[in-house]
Amino acid sequence: MMTDTVFTAGIIGHRDLGGHAVDLFVQSRCHQILSALKIKYPEIRAVSAMSYGADAIFAQCAVSLDIPLESVIPFENFQSDFSGDVSHERYRTLRSRSDTETRLNFSTRSHRAYKKSMQWVVFKSNVVVAVWDGMKKGSTGGTWEAVQLCEKLNKAMIHIDIKRKTIALHFVGRGTGISGKAVTSGHIARVV
Template structure:
């Protein structure tokens, strides 16, 4: 069984979505017995989990140790989170962390620690806060987990 984790930005420019969807689908199709690992955050995490579930790939939700749902965004994002969470085959609730940034980073590290490879929807720029996509990618690379970066050249995020 191959575990494929995801990390990525919450706000994805429309220009990257076709390449990101195609790359995620390819990663999830590369192994007949794949399992997906996602925190179900807005943006890349929810997109990945949705594609996995649509393809019949089991998803494990990795929930940061904080009042997570309240910080996910607007009601539409929270409703999507709840729908995806209901469809997950497993849920991992992480211990409470001192700050939200620590909680996000702990979830990213858990995903990397349990993944055979990581899909990163990342523009290549530094994290905007501790535990951001760049931090999780750096952690994966330090620990030897293969990372596939999905992004469209020349596209910047807000």
């Protein structure tokens, strides 16, 4: 049962992470982050817009750690967004494992639907995990736009940099944070 005291960790990130090795790096960092947060916040939930890439990896880590998952479905027939049997099956499995599902009011795929799903994740989350290449450009509804929203809201954000293979903590409202250096599970537990 979810209450107002539940700590929420959300995911924003790229779909194409750069290959299998990067996928494994992201998976290990998401597992590290969620494990640390679960120890500090026994009542925790994960929020994901369920796209392939970063969203699905984060959701899978949450499920594997028995962290309740809230899925955000950007538009009707979202399953058509997944190509290939493995990708489609992973989406269906993760969606079936979600404890809560939020469906946005869009009938078709659009940048606006993706933008609203990313906004939902950012607004709902106490901390946002950003799987991002660090590039300050992108499309409407993309990762860079969601990172900008985190900055604007001074939202705690853990940046998994897929280009540099680092993890850093940014934009913490309490005026603390670790930026530009490796973040350990201990840092996450102390600062977030």
